[in-house]
Amino acid sequence: MTAPASAPGALELLAGRGADLLARIVAVACGDRELPRMADELAALVVRTARAVAFCDVYVLDEDRRTLTAGGRTVPLGRGVVGWVAAHGRPRRHADGRGLAVPVVSGPFVIAVVDVSGPCPEDDAALVGALAELFAPVLCSCRRLRTAREREHAAERFAERAVEAQEAERTRLSREIHDGIAQRLASLGFHLSAAQEALPEHHPEALERIASARELCDLASAETRAAIGGLRPPVLDDLGLSAALAALARDATGRGAGLDVSVVVAGELDEPPPEHVQTALYRIAQEAVGNCLRHAGASRLDLLLELERDRVRLVVGDDGRGFTPHRRRPASYGLRGMVERAELLGGRVAVVSRPGGGTRIEAVVPVAPSRSP
8 A cells, every 4th residue: 555645635635525524624623732632533533534434543652652542542662553554654454454554644753543443445545644644743733732741740740749858858857856956955954944943042153154054045945946847837737828928927027126027918729829839939938038037137028929820929028238139149048049949840039139228039930720620
């Protein structure tokens, strides 16, 4: 059997079947570009158009060029008639003579196989070849779209796993600090209090030293509790990002003398952002607020969380002393960490600041829009 005609020949053959066929071809070619739906539509078009063909499947070759898939069935490359046609790029009749497999070729590669079962006279064989020729660019486009989406989903899964790994490590450290250092500091404080009570009053210098040690122990305990809360805030797990930002603002108000902190949440989503997105944005806010408390000398700090259909936007701004961003040393781990967290999720972080003009940090992270059932 000869190979299918060239594209002009295929168009001429199909045009000879009437305007109705061309209209059906256009409708299918311009329809849903999702696989496997497009392959199913092409198979249905072959059955509706051919004179004697009763069954048709369109097997699409995966990007690894190992297997072909149609209707949930897979065929290894080179196996059976369909696998042979995909491997050799030439049409082939079924062994019983009732059926035909035709390659769909894009450039030098076979990307799919149209497999018809049952009687397939020469005019139907020519029709199948013409449709395979005509739909090659369409199926190629569908396959590329599927590959791009699979890679996008793989990137999302990688980002999610990376954030989960980071948070798992933070949780482990939090637990170890709580069960280790925090408990030992509590025990040390108890023993210092006992020593202070047991020491006679006529040793004022020793009592003063024990009191100083007790204060240092209390300070270390408070810093340890703060570190545990910073490693994994329970409010983020229990109540979500908005409540966690409100808790972060309350903590900043308590730590910053005279600092006025506000939190605004705008918009809403049908479903909360994915957990790894919430975690990343909380960490960015946590670092930005920490930088403000440590370096800005600000009197006002504003947090804005905007929830949109396809993205979440976080803005942290202060009226502090500011800095020149491009002069910040590359080893500024705080800013670099914020940028890396956002970029890992396909987002971005912008820092706007100038000496005496405050600082504004904006993080935008995309989220997949919710789909109606």
